[in-house]
Amino acid sequence: MAGKGCSKGRTKIILTGMFLVVAVAVILFVIIYFATDKRGDEGSSNGGGGGGGGPVEPGDPEPVFRLPPTLKPEHYHLQFVPDIYRNSTADFRLYGSVTIRVLCQENTLSVILHAIGLDIARNSVNVTTIGGSGGAGPDVKSLRTDEARETMEIELNAPLVKDARYDLHMTFEAPLTEKFQAVYFSSYKEEGVTQYLAASIFVPSYARRAFPCFDEPALKANFTLTILRKPTYVALANMPRRTTENRTFNGEEWLADVFQESPAMSTYLMAFTVCRFKSIEANTTRGYKFIAWSRPQSVNQTHFALDVGTAVMPYFDDYFGIPFALPEQEMIAMPDFQYGGMEHWGLVGYKERAMLYSDALPSVQDRQNIAQIVSHELAHMWFGDLLTMLWWDDTWLNEGFASFMEYEGMNHAYPQWRVHDQFVVEAFRFAMSIDAFEQSRPLYKEVRYPDDVLAAYDRIIYYKGACIVRMKYINDFAYKTATHIDLWNSLSTEAEADGLMVNVSDVMRGWTVQKNFPVVMVTRGRRGQITVSQSRYLLEQNMDSNSDEAYMWDIPFTFATTSTHNADVDPTPSDVIWLPRDKNEVTIIERSLPGPGETDQWVLANIGCYGYYRVNYDVSNWKALVRQLNVDHKKIHTSNRAQIIMDSWNLA
Numbered sequence: 001m002a003g004k005g006c007s008k009g010r011t012k013i014i015l016t017g018m019f020l021v022v023a024v025a026v027i028l029f030v031i032i033y034f035a036t037d038k039r040g041d042e043g044s045s046n047g048g049g050g051g052g053g054g055p056v057e058p059g060d061p062e063p064v065f066r067l068p069p070t071l072k073p074e075h076y077h078l079q080f081v082p083d084i085y086r087n088s089t090a091d092f093r094l095y096g097s098v099t100i101r102v103l104c105q106e107n108t109l110s111v112i113l114h115a116i117g118l119d120i121a122r123n124s125v126n127v128t129t130i131g132g133s134g135g136a137g138p139d140v141k142s143l144r145t146d147e148a149r150e151t152m153e154i155e156l157n158a159p160l161v162k163d164a165r166y167d168l169h170m171t172f173e174a175p176l177t178e179k180f181q182a183v184y185f186s187s188y189k190e191e192g193v194t195q196y197l198a199a200s201i202f203v204p205s206y207a208r209r210a211f212p213c214f215d216e217p218a219l220k221a222n223f224t225l226t227i228l229r230k231p232t233y234v235a236l237a238n239m240p241r242r243t244t245e246n247r248t249f250n251g252e253e254w255l256a257d258v259f260q261e262s263p264a265m266s267t268y269l270m271a272f273t274v275c276r277f278k279s280i281e282a283n284t285t286r287g288y289k290f291i292a293w294s295r296p297q298s299v300n301q302t303h304f305a306l307d308v309g310t311a312v313m314p315y316f317d318d319y320f321g322i323p324f325a326l327p328e329q330e331m332i333a334m335p336d337f338q339y340g341g342m343e344h345w346g347l348v349g350y351k352e353r354a355m356l357y358s359d360a361l362p363s364v365q366d367r368q369n370i371a372q373i374v375s376h377e378l379a380h381m382w383f384g385d386l387l388t389m390l391w392w393d394d395t396w397l398n399e400g401f402a403s404f405m406e407y408e409g410m411n412h413a414y415p416q417w418r419v420h421d422q423f424v425v426e427a428f429r430f431a432m433s434i435d436a437f438e439q440s441r442p443l444y445k446e447v448r449y450p451d452d453v454l455a456a457y458d459r460i461i462y463y464k465g466a467c468i469v470r471m472k473y474i475n476d477f478a479y480k481t482a483t484h485i486d487l488w489n490s491l492s493t494e495a496e497a498d499g500l501m502v503n504v505s506d507v508m509r510g511w512t513v514q515k516n517f518p519v520v521m522v523t524r525g526r527r528g529q530i531t532v533s534q535s536r537y538l539l540e541q542n543m544d545s546n547s548d549e550a551y552m553w554d555i556p557f558t559f560a561t562t563s564t565h566n567a568d569v570d571p572t573p574s575d576v577i578w579l580p581r582d583k584n585e586v587t588i589i590e591r592s593l594p595g596p597g598e599t600d601q602w603v604l605a606n607i608g609c610y611g612y613y614r615v616n617y618d619v620s621n622w623k624a625l626v627r628q629l630n631v632d633h634k635k636i637h638t639s640n641r642a643q644i645i646m647d648s649w650n651l652a
């Protein structure tokens, strides 16, 4: 997901203050929300899986709610009929039916799955047994809805048996509204005529409002989707269309588009749209098609985004060392969309202004913004969609990774933009500007309730997340040639073998569970020696706060001196000196380090700004650096030039 509300790009610097207000508002909201105990869902603990992470305070109402691990979904046969063809929008409805193939992992007398706000026909719910004698399964005794947990319990009169497979069948319906949740309709004008479309948005936990399902990211399953539509419309989904059939439904004639079966996919990534859009397409150099959709009148404004996409996809194919998992990639410009972009697997959705580019109003900045967001969402096709976080508390890695990768993708497609040089003045600078306050929050955030998930998508996870991913990257892999694949592998070796799920709460732990960041003080001692110490950086030091001891980091420290620095070279892991969290001061001895009297000699720390920390120096070193910038600034790494300016402003 990208650009919740606001477009990315240069504007974000100007909007710093505003985001801070928003961030504080969100934090306050969360606090108030908990304090008012809105949900009041006391009762039996149903927590399966265990959410990882944070300590559970005594008196906490309930651990993270998870579906019980008794049933594992394997496949959904899903049919949707979004009826947007009535004279009154009040009559727009969604009709659906689903068959869920489940593997029983523990004997159980009940099926608990997510479903909320759906009108489920009681007599449509039944269970069939797969394999063996087959046929009808246990009878349904009762259906019960738990509003607080957004689940439905199907009580059976005989148990489902461990290691057996079953199909759960049911039909359901729901009103279609314009609310940007689950399946919704929206409208736009074409030559004065109102046109309607139906679309889905399931992130983070709205799939359960569109169909009964096991709505947790780790519960991946294959989807075979059928969508009924009227002849002048198209239906789009994650996978390419396989066939189109005539079908009678509710006494009317429809066309049923049947889509290819998807690979194992999380529910939040499923998507479809029924609309009257037009498309252009191109082939990637890897032989798969890339299709761009928009309303008919803007279809020739999709060329630029399509060019970015076709350039970036093959690059990512190589970067990750894994070919794109789906047969086709599509993008769609939505007239009304809440997010800048959303990484639906194979069918990425964008706000129109995040995807459409008009020659009539040419702007380099618009092109960069489009390239940035397209590159971000396409990185998610691998990281997020193929490899998926176990649970929402690690959303930061998902978004941090994509926010880091967007620069890699953009740099490949448009090397002349030199976007790597922009990283420090954009993501790095922005992350620090919001993370320098007591009110900031750690990247890792426990997620207890469905509503917490959206609150976890704040700016910190994008910008700080990108910095932390970049820091990990340089530490582990920078000097190898197969760097990118290694980053992928290092993350996926922590993954479970079968489901491509990653549990990352231990990755870079100090940087993810603590808010804020350190400032490293570099002091020249006698010639050939510096001392380095760390402390927590806060823009407004709270005088009576003596909690600083608790804030310490394992810091990958790098440095160079006047004689050793090469402004064109990034550090390698062998250059890293770890400043351990349990040591206040470290002395570094190295022959080239200048002594206090050598006023034209400097030491420069955090080469290339790969470490997420500020650097302060003693006065004589600041003076030597400033002199160097005046005499020949090119002697200093571009990123460090930016850092020197930012650090000297913020430490003044």
Ligand SMILES: *[C@@H]1O[C@H](CO)[C@@H](O)[C@H](O)[C@H]1NC(C)=O
Binding pocket: 049, 050, 051, 052, 053, 390, 391, 503, 504, 505, 506
């Ligand atoms: C992730 O790993 C940590 C530590 O290894 C563990 O405590 C936690 O339970 C795991 N989380 C999940 C969701 O498996």
Ligand SMILES: *[C@@H]1O[C@H](CO)[C@@H](O)[C@H](O)[C@H]1NC(C)=O
Binding pocket: 085, 086, 087
């Ligand atoms: C819509 O209204 C028109 C004219 O009032 C009517 O002929 C038509 O049958 C209506 N269509 C539906 C689907 O109700």
Ligand SMILES: *[C@@H]1O[C@H](CO)[C@@H](O)[C@H](O)[C@H]1NC(C)=O
Binding pocket: 097, 124, 125, 126, 127, 136, 169, 170, 171
């Ligand atoms: C089970 O329900 C589905 C609809 O949900 C229906 O099509 C099917 O015929 C039913 N099967 C049995 C055995 O009742």
Ligand SMILES: *[C@@H]1O[C@H](CO)[C@@H](O)[C@H](O)[C@H]1NC(C)=O
Binding pocket: 244, 245, 246
């Ligand atoms: C659907 O029906 C139309 C008109 O009745 C017919 O021309 C067409 O061949 C049918 N399509 C299929 C796929 O059966």
Ligand SMILES: *[C@@H]1O[C@H](CO)[C@@H](O)[C@H](O)[C@H]1NC(C)=O
Binding pocket: 074, 075, 222, 262, 263, 264
């Ligand atoms: C799901 O899809 C994958 C990849 O296409 C396939 O290997 C697997 O057999 C499918 N699983 C089920 C249960 O259909």
Ligand SMILES: *[C@@H]1O[C@H](CO)[C@@H](O)[C@H](O)[C@H]1NC(C)=O
Binding pocket: 281, 282, 283
């Ligand atoms: C894409 O490749 C296919 C098969 O090689 C070809 O038929 C088609 O014309 C190509 N499309 C474009 C837009 O180049």
Ligand SMILES: *[C@@H]1O[C@H](CO)[C@@H](O)[C@H](O)[C@H]1NC(C)=O
Binding pocket: 300, 301, 302, 303, 357, 358, 359, 360
């Ligand atoms: C779109 O169409 C118009 C009119 O044909 C043309 O002038 C313009 O250059 C086209 N392309 C874009 C990207 O706007």
